[in-house]
Amino acid sequence: MINKQSLNIIACMCHEANKAICESVGDMSQVHWNEAPDWQRGSSIAGVEEVLNDHSITPEILHKRWMTKKINDGWVYGSEKSEEQKTHPSLVDYEDLSDVDKLKDAVFLSICNSMRYAR
Numbered sequence: 001m002i003n004k005q006s007l008n009i010i011a012c013m014c015h016e017a018n019k020a021i022c023e024s025v026g027d028m029s030q031v032h033w034n035e036a037p038d039w040q041r042g043s044s045i046a047g048v049e050e051v052l053n054d055h056s057i058t059p060e061i062l063h064k065r066w067m068t069k070k071i072n073d074g075w076v077y078g079s080e081k082s083e084e085q086k087t088h089p090s091l092v093d094y095e096d097l098s099d100v101d102k103l104k105d106a107v108f109l110s111i112c113n114s115m116r117y118a119r
Contacts, residue, residue: 002049002052006115007045007048007049009115010048010111010112010115011033011041011044011045012033012044013111014044014047014048014108014111014112015036015040015041015044016032016033018104018107018108019031019032021100021104021107022100022104025100029081039073043066046069047062047065047066047108048112050062051113052116057109058109059094059102059105060094062105063090063094063097063101063105067091070088071091073086074086075087076088076091077089077091077092
């Protein structure tokens with residue numbers, strides 16, 4: 001079982017990597033981990049827990065689980081990400097994601113798997 005501090009550190013790493021990927025393609029909408037809303041930090045932490053507890057997760061499975069949680073929380077597909085309207089352009093099947101979005105899933109998974117042995 002991973003401790004809460006380690007979970008938060010790994011989730012922060014994943015979040016900041018995601019932010020950097022977004023910025024590399026001109027998306028400056030992401031904020032730093034300490035400024036992120038609770039729901040966003042919670043989503044990252046939950047994703048890290050899933051990866052660390054299930055060695056068989058692939059980027060596709062990670063995306064599907066993320067998508068299921070978003071839909072269960074009332075989010076729907078929308079061409080623009082809006083926290084207020086609960087719309088997100090990544091609420092599509094994995095095959096339909098952009099290469100950048102697929103990269104974000106792969107990097108998230110890679111960070112978690114790398115840190116699995118550092119705890």
